[in-house]
Amino acid sequence: MDTADPPLAVDIDGTLSRADRSIDGRVLDVLRGWDGPVVVATGKALPYAVALCQFAGIAERVIAENGGVAYVGDELLQFGDSRAVEQVAAAFEDAGHDIGWGDADLTNRWRETELAVSREQPLDVLSALAADHGLHVVDTGFAYHVKPESMSKGNALPAVAARLGVTAGDFVAVGDSANDVELFEAVGESYAVGNADDHAKGAAETVLSETHGDGFLAAVDRIRS
Numbered sequence: 001m002d003t004a005d006p007p008l009a010v011d012i013d014g015t016l017s018r019a020d021r022s023i024d025g026r027v028l029d030v031l032r033g034w035d036g037p038v039v040v041a042t043g044k045a046l047p048y049a050v051a052l053c054q055f056a057g058i059a060e061r062v063i064a065e066n067g068g069v070a071y072v073g074d075e076l077l078q079f080g081d082s083r084a085v086e087q088v089a090a091a092f093e094d095a096g097h098d099i100g101w102g103d104a105d106l107t108n109r110w111r112e113t114e115l116a117v118s119r120e121q122p123l124d125v126l127s128a129l130a131a132d133h134g135l136h137v138v139d140t141g142f143a144y145h146v147k148p149e150s151m152s153k154g155n156a157l158p159a160v161a162a163r164l165g166v167t168a169g170d171f172v173a174v175g176d177s178a179n180d181v182e183l184f185e186a187v188g189e190s191y192a193v194g195n196a197d198d199h200a201k202g203a204a205e206t207v208l209s210e211t212h213g214d215g216f217l218a219a220v221d222r223i224r225s
Contacts, residue, residue: 024213
């Protein structure tokens with residue numbers, strides 16, 4: 001695929017957002033004007049990422065739930081199974097703890113392959129229960145995500161890339177969190193924004209001084225230079 005811009009995989013929270021998690025409006029036109037394929041790769045549930053694509057006016061190409069599900073070319077791909085996750089959720093609540101998002105739980109309502117738990121809840125209890133069910137916990141800085149260790153944005157990207165006629169190594173990635181480590185390892189070029197956690201910074205090829213949306217825009221300048 002011969003385009004001016006390489007394929008781009010980009011996180012949402014902490015990368016396209018401001019510090020208060022609202023989307024930095026400047027990034028939307030950048031995504032819309034990107035010549036290569038854009039894949040939104042996030043820990044959020046699928047509908048949130050699809051909505052972002054729609055509002056940005058770009059094709060709906062998404063990796064969601066930290067690699068649990070993906071959507072590309074009107075094809076829905078699933079890489080995880082919710083049964084063990086549901087058992088962890090039940091055991092956590094039986095132990096007297098709450099998932100932490102209120103009765104409606106919009107964080108997990110459309111989630112199919114993992115569980116997101118509020119960071120106000122006890123990580124030690126959650127991690128022990130996850131391990132009992134063959135799962136592990138990733139702290140994204142926004143929530144604790146319970147999922148299989150093999151399920152990641154990076155492991156989902158090759159299947160998405162193949163459907164776009166490229167390889168995972170053709171991609172440039174921009175992110176900020178521990179759940180971006182495998183993504184950075186899968187792509188050809190990677191950038192961690194300045195607010196990224198130590199895991200992401202350690203895995204990225206380039207660590208930027210600029211934070212949040214400013215960091216994404218700085219990455220774009222470097223990619224295009």
